[in-house]
Amino acid sequence: MDxxxxxxxxxxxxxxxxxxxVTIQELIAEGADINTQNGRGFTxxxxxxxxxxxxxxxxxxxxxxxxxxxxxxxxxxxxxxCFKGYADIAELLISRGADLNIQNYSGGTALMFATMFGRHExxxxxxxxxxxxxxxxxxxxTALEMAEKIGNEEALKILQPES
Numbered sequence: 001m002d003x004x005x006x007x008x009x010x011x012x013x014x015x016x017x018x019x020x021x022v023t024i025q026e027l028i029a030e031g032a033d034i035n036t037q038n039g040r041g042f043t044x045x046x047x048x049x050x051x052x053x054x055x056x057x058x059x060x061x062x063x064x065x066x067x068x069x070x071x072x073x074x075x076x077x078x079x080x081x082c083f084k085g086y087a088d089i090a091e092l093l094i095s096r097g098a099d100l101n102i103q104n105y106s107g108g109t110a111l112m113f114a115t116m117f118g119r120h121e122x123x124x125x126x127x128x129x130x131x132x133x134x135x136x137x138x139x140x141x142t143a144l145e146m147a148e149k150i151g152n153e154e155a156l157k158i159l160q161p162e163s
Contacts, residue, residue, distance in 0.1 A: 028068075045067065074102075076110070078093050087119070087121045092116030111127060120154040
């Protein structure tokens, strides 16, 4: 494929959004920077995972994409998944070294996003993989306190210490 007419990384962003594994692999072979960031700080990995494209996410990780790059708001690919709810991709990112305790610029974590958006399977996954439940966001809330405040009963069951 000839990518000379368009900046190679722009084509990579489109391929990641669409989950086009073949084009992603071709672009990587052509020397595309897999950790490039667009104007919002998104990387191809953040886009592919956010859109739910497991195979594209895996291809980028296999090529060495940095799983912990933060966008302009401080969010990581894992945080985006905890908003959207793709448990299989979350497991993949965690297995490839996703830092469960990175906080965005508002203090939010993957666990907090999963709690806030009612992604119970992701609350369980992130908690079981050792997310620090004592971290507080810019409002001073932990994930457990957030679950209490919004009445997320399922998250409360997962996050509350057993008595």
